[in-house]
Amino acid sequence: MGQAVSINDNILLLTDDGPRLKGAVCNDCGTHVFPAASGCSKCTGSSMSEAVLGTEGALWAWTVQGFPPKAPPYLGETDPAKFQPYGVGYVTLEGELKVEARLTEADSKVLKSGMAMRLTTVPIAQDEDGNDIHTFAFEPV
Amino acid sequence: MTDVAIVGIGMHEFGRHEGVSGMEQGAIAVRRACSDAGVAWNDIEFAYGGSYAAGSPDTMVSMLGLTGLQFINVANGCATGGSALSSAYNAIKSGAYELGMAIGFDKHPRGAFSPSGPAGEGRDWYGGSGMALTTQFFGMKINHYMETHGITNRSLAKVAAKAFRNGSKNPMAWRRKPLSEDEILQAQMLSYPLTQYMFCNPGEGGVALVMCKADVAHKYSKNPIFLRASVVRSRRFGSFEVTAPSLAIEHNGGPTIDASKAAFELAGVGPADIDVAQLQDTESGAEVMHMAENGFCEHGEQEAMLANGDTEIDGRLPVNTDGGCLANGEPIGASGLRQVYENVLQLRGDAGERQVPNDPKVAYTHVYGAPGISGVTILTR
Numbered sequence: 001m002g003q004a005v006s007i008n009d010n011i012l013l014l015t016d017d018g019p020r021l022k023g024a025v026c027n028d029c030g031t032h033v034f035p036a037a038s039g040c041s042k043c044t045g046s047s048m049s050e051a052v053l054g055t056e057g058a059l060w061a062w063t064v065q066g067f068p069p070k071a072p073p074y075l076g077e078t079d080p081a082k083f084q085p086y087g088v089g090y091v092t093l094e095g096e097l098k099v100e101a102r103l104t105e106a107d108s109k110v111l112k113s114g115m116a117m118r119l120t121t122v123p124i125a126q127d128e129d130g131n132d133i134h135t136f137a138f139e140p141v
Numbered sequence: 142m143t144d145v146a147i148v149g150i151g152m153h154e155f156g157r158h159e160g161v162s163g164m165e166q167g168a169i170a171v172r173r174a175c176s177d178a179g180v181a182w183n184d185i186e187f188a189y190g191g192s193y194a195a196g197s198p199d200t201m202v203s204m205l206g207l208t209g210l211q212f213i214n215v216a217n218g219c220a221t222g223g224s225a226l227s228s229a230y231n232a233i234k235s236g237a238y239e240l241g242m243a244i245g246f247d248k249h250p251r252g253a254f255s256p257s258g259p260a261g262e263g264r265d266w267y268g269g270s271g272m273a274l275t276t277q278f279f280g281m282k283i284n285h286y287m288e289t290h291g292i293t294n295r296s297l298a299k300v301a302a303k304a305f306r307n308g309s310k311n312p313m314a315w316r317r318k319p320l321s322e323d324e325i326l327q328a329q330m331l332s333y334p335l336t337q338y339m340f341c342n343p344g345e346g347g348v349a350l351v352m353c354k355a356d357v358a359h360k361y362s363k364n365p366i367f368l369r370a371s372v373v374r375s376r377r378f379g380s381f382e383v384t385a386p387s388l389a390i391e392h393n394g395g396p397t398i399d400a401s402k403a404a405f406e407l408a409g410v411g412p413a414d415i416d417v418a419q420l421q422d423t424e425s426g427a428e429v430m431h432m433a434e435n436g437f438c439e440h441g442e443q444e445a446m447l448a449n450g451d452t453e454i455d456g457r458l459p460v461n462t463d464g465g466c467l468a469n470g471e472p473i474g475a476s477g478l479r480q481v482y483e484n485v486l487q488l489r490g491d492a493g494e495r496q497v498p499n500d501p502k503v504a505y506t507h508v509y510g511a512p513g514i515s516g517v518t519i520l521t522r
Contacts, residue, residue, distance in 0.1 A: 008263045041378055
């Protein structure tokens with residue numbers, strides 16, 4: 001096992017207290033955005049500050065990715081013989097936004113809107129130095 | 142302000158055409174439309190053209206003739222055809238031109254549209270993580286809708302089965318083999334709850350429409366069709382659209398609702414007046430949701446409407462009579478214009494085996510595209 005590294009430090013921080021998502025908040029109206037942006041999609045203002053998003057929420061909408069995505073850009077397994085379907089959904093982070101993420105659960109009989117979820121990470125590939133590239137995901141609580 | 146008429150329509154068969162470029166398919170559609178209107182390419186004063194993957198549309202003048210016309214390219218994702226039409230509509234309506242064309246064609250590689258994520262520094266985390274697929278958005282949107290409004294998987298299969306059944310009656314369609322609801326339900330699950338046969342495929346084809354000022358329409362056609370509204374709207378804050386890494390907590394119904402309302406207002410008619418509708422069916426769930434978003438029913442009513450056969454060719458509100466995107470595929474530049482082509486045939490009474498009965502008089506089209514654009518037209522005889 002290599003060392004765990006973030007897929008992109010601009011959006012995912014791996015801290016001692018666990019993973020954190022990095023977005024931005026509008027200084028004028030308080031709207032959160034992810035990923036960070038230079039303008040607010042609600043009030044059209046352009047004064048934004050960095051914001052670390054919440055880590056728990058409720059599943060709002062979901063699907064299961066049933067076939068390997070194209071690579072590039074996909075970094076994970078694309079061999080149809082080895083590919084494992086994975087869940088994708090939007091999780092409501094109360095008072096902030098709904099964030100789209102991979103889900104650790106991929107069973108359509110288990111996934112249900114409203115279920116409580118918590119931020120985690122999943123390894124998706126190795127980089128050229130042998131580190132494990134982690135991306136963010138939500139797991140049922 | 143002058144009214145606008147469609148006096149000529151031309152189409153190149155949708156599907157896969159080895160050895161024929163997308164632009165050639167567009168040029169063939171243009172020639173067919175000119176011939177239908179009884180005009181020559183020389184007579185055309187302006188054109189708006191759209192293509193996503195088959196070259197810059199204005200360069201097609203080298204195939205058609207260098208007449209010096211105003212030719213403007215349009216690009217609006219899957220709503221490109223609708224946007225070309227809206228631009229042409231406004232050019233005539235403004236009084237600037239008398240006779241022009243809306244043209245769309247495309248030729249996409251096989252397989253799903255390539256995902257693309259938000260631009261940013263460093264590694265492409267969005268596509269890299271296995272998100273950014275348009276198919277996931279469609280799966281999530283209909284799945285959420287089904288949980289909220291009680292739509293069943295069987296209804297999704299009914300929509301797809303209808304599309305292939307209607308496509309089998311359309312000589313211009315790509316997929317002309319009827320499939321049973323069970324075959325559709327049992328096919329490979331691509332993005333739950335949507336199976337392989339519930340999704341349309343990128344394809345090839347071309348469509349062209351000759352348009353003119355309404356008061357000169359009879360010069361070109363014995364049965365002109367009038368464009369009462371052509372509206373394009375983009376998304377507002379809170380809408381749920383394709384390839385969005387995050388959404389607002391607050392919810393907005395989306396650009397289809399806005400475009401539909403504006404079009405009905407402009408045309409001075411309501412949903413109950415529509416005799417035939419072509420609604421964006423990127424996948425079968427989209428048709429279900431767009432029935433309500435366009436004002437044809439309340440959310441959840443689709444379940445009973447589909448069970449009753451209300452949207453069949455001989456039903457109360459025939460939807461996607463030419464087989465829609467599911468049976469025709471989706472050459473992005475041409476797709477929205479295909480819907481209008483079909484409605485012109487229906488209003489002329491020229492739709493052959495798939496003709497809607499009882500002499501339809503008012504027809505509706507709706508096209509939807511990334512990153513959240515809807516285009517609506519309303520046509521009358």
